[in-house]
Amino acid sequence: MEKPSILHLFTAAKNASPFDVNMAFDAGFDKIMPYTSVELAEVAGLTQDAIFSRSPSGVKREGIFIGGRDIDLAMQMLKAAKNAMFSPFACSVFADPSGAFTTAAAMIAKVETHLKAKFGEDLSGKTLSVFGATGPVGGCAAIIAAKQGANVQLVAHNSVARVEAKAQAWNSEYQISLQVVDGSSDEKKAGIVAQADIVISAAAAGVQVLSLQQLTQSRRLKIAADVNAVPPSGVEGVDVSHDGIQLAGTGIFGIGALAIGQLKYATQHALLKQMLPQDQTQERIKYLEFMAAFNLARELSNNQS
The missing domain is CATH 3.40.50.720 (NAD(P)-binding Rossmann-like Domain)
Incomplete structure (x- = not known):
């Protein structure tokens, strides 16, 4: 039986964004688990708790989403999560604080x-x-x-x-x-x-x-x-x-x-779906931030024009 897909949502804010939760469900994640008031120093520990509790194949059905409101803190959190992982215990990470990216x-x-x-x-x-x-x-x-x-x-x-x-x-x-x-x-x-x-x-x-x-x-x-x-x-x-x-x-x-x-919605939806590829064994782990978002938004916008 295939393990459920889980998105771990880290945010420094008091509450997780309902917008991000809805987007993650619509992209195809089975479960979304929010962690609120997260401090930068806690990101590595939370990340390792998430990845070490599953086999390498199960970890590939996980993702980490970085929310909040501070774009600089979000980038620092993404880096901290990335640095806490190593192959084969690694999953994709997507930072999009307040949807700003x-x-x-x-x-x-x-x-x-x-x-x-x-x-x-x-x-x-x-x-x-x-x-x-x-x-x-x-x-x-x-x-x-x-x-x-x-x-x-x-x-x-x-x-x-x-x-x-x-x-x-x-x-x-x-x-x-x-x-x-x-x-x-x-x-x-x-x-x-x-x-x-x-x-x-x-x-x-x-x-x-x-x-x-x-x-x-x-x-x-x-x-x-x-x-x-x-x-x-x-x-x-x-x-x-x-x-x-x-x-x-x-x-x-x-x-x-x-x-x-409309382009923002399409971009965020597509990036979330990229964290759950059809063939996990063939996909590289992704670390998605504002330049990944721009490159995809540019592609989508050009296709629309």
Whole structure:
């Protein structure tokens, strides 16, 4: 009799995400076991408890999912879980804190797809300004875009020093060159937008960070993407259903929360299914994080276009 598939869900948060639990069941896991308020130092012990309780064939029907809200902590947890395992006692690990990795991956994949379709260009050398840059989605999107060659600006809406600290840490960790700009006033935001090829908004739900007037003052802006699905939109004029729709009276193309969300859902679903391959003996163990999510989201987005 085949052993049940089990997903062990580690999160530093007080509660496991119902979204992630539902996604794991829908992907095909038989059992999901959440572990909450998990500290980094506990990850190795939990991982070894999971893998040593089964035979090598049984371990291949397990997976570890890293949740939480902190993208840096999630990456540290993934590394700790990976380092605690050794062949043949090893299983796949997937980090996606607050869905940030798959959401950011979907957002940048959509930007890339429409930039190519509408302008025949890619992200290399483009100035991309991130509003809501210190949140998990904004920060992760910034890192992904920078890795694709974009000149990424993290927009600080109050504390420049706080954002600079984030940028310095990410630049060191991922060998990129994020810049920080002051967006603490409408005038400063307008100046940022005027020099950007792409703007993305990952600010708090229901908060408008850019007006249509600020967008239309720019002569070089090509793409505006917004993950906010709660009215008002984070970027005025970008509807939640926009998927490369030209904003009226402009040369700007909008990407809204539903278009990003649908690709995010498909990406997370597919990555979870990759942790349960049909032929376990032929599949390599996978360690899935934001770049794995982006590579898959890019593939899915290109297939949709």
